[in-house]
Amino acid sequence: MTNTPDSAQRTHNVVVIKGDGIGPELVDASLVVLDAVQQRTGGFKLAIDFRDGGAELYKRAGHNLAPETLEAIKQADATMKGPVGLPEVRFPDGTEAGVLGGVLRMGLDTYANDRPIRLLPGVNAPIKAEPGEIDYIIVRENTEGMYLARGKGIGTDDAVADTMLITRKGTERIVRHAFEIASARNGAPSDGVRRVTCVDKSNVLASMAFFRRVFDEIADQYPDIEREYLYSDAAAQALVMQPQHFDVLVMENFLGDMLSDLGGGTIGGVGLCPSGNIGDTHAYFEPIHGSAPSIAGQDKANPTSQILTLALMLDHLGERAAGDAIRSAVSRSLETGTVKLNELGQPVDGTHKAAEAIAAAVSAG
Ligand code: IPM
Ligand code: MN
Numbered sequence: 454m455t456n457t458p459d460s461a462q463r464t465h466n467v468v469v470i471k472g473d474g475i476g477p478e479l480v481d482a483s484l485v486v487l488d489a490v491q492q493r494t495g496g497f498k499l500a501i502d503f504r505d506g507g508a509e510l511y512k513r514a515g516h517n518l519a520p521e522t523l524e525a526i527k528q529a530d531a532t533m534k535g536p537v538g539l540p541e542v543r544f545p546d547g548t549e550a551g552v553l554g555g556v557l558r559m560g561l562d563t564y565a566n567d568r569p570i571r572l573l574p575g576v577n578a579p580i581k582a583e584p585g586e587i588d589y590i591i592v593r594e595n596t597e598g599m600y601l602a603r604g605k606g607i608g609t610d611d612a613v614a615d616t617m618l619i620t621r622k623g624t625e626r627i628v629r630h631a632f633e634i635a636s637a638r639n640g641a642p643s644d645g646v647r648r649v650t651c652v653d654k655s656n657v658l659a660s661m662a663f664f665r666r667v668f669d670e671i672a673d674q675y676p677d678i679e680r681e682y683l684y685s686d687a688a689a690q691a692l693v694m695q696p697q698h699f700d701v702l703v704m705e706n707f708l709g710d711m712l713s714d715l716g717g718g719t720i721g722g723v724g725l726c727p728s729g730n731i732g733d734t735h736a737y738f739e740p741i742h743g744s745a746p747s748i749a750g751q752d753k754a755n756p757t758s759q760i761l762t763l764a765l766m767l768d769h770l771g772e773r774a775a776g777d778a779i780r781s782a783v784s785r786s787l788e789t790g791t792v793k794l795n796e797l798g799q800p801v802d803g804t805h806k807a808a809e810a811i812a813a814a815v816s817a818g
Contacts, residue, residue: 462496462497462498463496463497463498463771463772464497464498464499464500465497465498465499465500465530465531465770465772466499466500466502466528466529466530467499467500467501467502467529467530467531467532467533467766467770468501468502468503468504468522468525468526468529468531468532468533469484469501469502469503469504469532469533469534470503470504470505470506470507470522470532470533470534470535470537470553471503471505471534471535472506472507472534472535472536472537472744473507473508473509473535473536473537473538473539473551473744473746473749474536474538474539474743474744474745474746474749475535475536475744475745475746475748475749475750475754475804476507476534476535476536476537476744477535478749478750478752478754478756478804478805479535479536479740479754479756479758479759479804480533480534480535480759481805481808482756482759482760482804482805482807482808483533483756483759483760483762483763483808485805485808485809485812486760486763486779486782486808486811486812486815487499487763488812489812489813489815489816490767490775490778490779490815491775492816493778493815493816493818494772494774494775494778496772497770497772497775502525502529504519504522504525504526505519505522506518506522506534506537506553507537507538507539507551507553507744508537508538508539508542508549508550508551508744509539509551510551511542511550511551512542517537517550517551517552517553517556518553518556518557523556523557523560526557526561526735526737527561527735530770531736531737531738531766531769531770532735532736532737532738533737533738533739533762533763533766534553534737534738534739535739535740535744535759536739536740536742536743536744536745537551537552537553537744538551538552538743538744539551539744539746540746544604546604546606548603548604551744554600554603555600555603555604557730557737558595558596558730559596561730561732561734561735561736561737562596562732562733562734562735563595563596563730563731563732563735563736563737564594564595564596564623564626564627564630564731564732565592565593565594565595565626565627565630565729565730565731565732566592566593566594566595566706566709566728566729566730566731567590567591567592567593567634567728567729567731567765568590568591568592568593568709568713568716568726568727568728568741569588569589569590569726569727569728569765570587570588570589570590570591570696570713570716570717570719570720570726571587571588571720572584572585572586572587572588572696572719572720572721573720573721573725573783573784573787574784574787574788575787575788575789575790575792575793575794576720576721576725576787576794576798577721577794577796577798578719578720578721579718579719579721580693580696580719580720582696582697584784584788585642586642586643586696586697587642587696587697587719587720588642589641589696589699589700589701589702589716590634590638590700590701590702591702591704591709591712591713591716592627592630592631592634592701592702592703592704592709593704593706593708593709593710593713594623594624594627594703594704594705594706594709595627595706595709595730596623596706597618597619597620597623597706598617598618598619598705598706598707598708599615599617599705599706599707600706600707600710601616601617601618601706602615602616602617617658617660617705617707618660619660619661619663619664619705621663621667624663624664624667624668625667625670625671627703628649628651628667628668628671628672628703629671629674630703630731631649631701631702631703632649632671632672632674632675632678632701634701635647635648635649635675635678635700635701636675636677636678638700638701640700641697641698641699641700642697643695643697643698644698646679646700647677647678647679647700648678648679648680648681648698648699648700648701649672649675649678649679649680649681649700649701649702649703650681650682650683650688650699650700650701650702650703651664651665651668651672651680651681651682651683651702651703651704652683652684652685652688652702652703652704652708652712653665653668653682653684653685653704653705653708654684654685654686654708655682655684656684661705664705665682668680668703683702685704685708685711685712688702688704688712689711689712689715692712692715692716692719693715693719696716696719713726713728713741714741714742717741717742721794721798722755722797722798723740723741723742723758724740724742724754724755724757724758724798724799725755725757725758725761725798726740726741726742726758726761727739727740727741727758727759727761727762727764727765728740728741728762728765729762729765729766729769731769736766736769738762738763738765738766738769739762740758740759740762741758742758748799752803752804752805753799753800753803753804754799754804755794755798755799755800755804755807756800756804756807756808756811757783757787757792757807757811760779760783760808760811761779761780761783763779764776764777764779764780764783767779778815778818779811779815781814782811782812782814782815783811783814785814786807786810786811786814791810791813791814792807792810792811
């Protein structure tokens with residue numbers, strides 16, 4: 454932190470990576486909203502160090518993130534990135550070369566991937582519920598599980614294996630993180646009960662039975678929070694049929710990847726979904742979706758995920774009032790229709806106009 458207690462203006466040093474596909478236009482849209490909130494809420498500013506990362510960089514330079522960029526991210530107070538990756542840019546093993554999950558999540562040890570799923574007003578969600586009735590967080594383990602095998606699968610021409618590994622340390626810290634989040638929330642929308650749901654496949658896999666055992670040990674330390682277990686297949690159904698029941702869900706990496714997109718689908722699409730990658734010393738923030746190259750550069754993409762991502766980063770930097778101002782502006786814009794989404798979840802007046810409308814709502818307070 455560069456905060457000096459007696460300065461009128463808090464400055465936070467952040468790295469911003471615009472990314473691939475729709476990334477640059479989404480990040481630009483979020484910066485329009487940042488300007489508005491810096492003026493409206495006041496008291497702070499972000500000093501932004503723009504860096505490249507992703508598939509376009511890989512095509513140009515042969516790496517998806519320069520070592521000095523990782524260093525800059527480690528030195529920064531936080532990082533925000535747009536989506537990265539292009540389907541045609543691949544490593545020799547067939548996996549995508551632009552994806553930064555491995556290098557950033559492992560390199561920064563950001564072991565928790567917090568993915569809030571909230572139903573907002575004015576969206577065309579397939580689930581019939583009122584805004585506020587769906588409001589939970591998927592806490593996805595981010596550094597082990599199935600994705601420990603990222604790019605490291607072994608095999609022959611006839612078979613390939615990716616290994617899922619779950620450790621005690623990794624499980625203890627992610628479960629503790631989930632219970633700490635639940636402690637700070639107001640419980641599930643349906644009944645106000647603070648609840649952490651352990652999602653696993655412990656009926657089949659020993660690694661997941663181990664995850665559940667460690668979950669129980671940590672849960673014992675939080676007697677005021679309800680614990681619950683769901684197999685991941687049943688969880689997929691319950692997130693569609695009874696989403697109001699959920700408060701915080703914790704799960705292995707691969708499961709969290711799948712179920713967070715499912716959750717996004719229930720509230721009108723992943724174009725509305727932000728996330729935070731959180732560790733003990735570093736954090737970075739990004740939308741949960743990909744770079745949508747088919748609509749890149751056309752001013753079609755929904756910037757809401759990136760704008761809510763900015764809000765999460767501001768919360769993390771201690772600028773909660775600014776984060777709240779952004780979330781409130783997003784909700785009001787969707788509710789009053791100054792931001793209208795079509796059936797694909799894209800803003801009918803375009804990406805940039807949507808950002809301007811949300812910025813205006815921030816300014817109006
Ligand atoms: C996500 C993304 C990444 C992941 C991809 C792009 C590798 O899907 O953040 O959910 O699977 O972790
Ligand atoms: Mn994903």
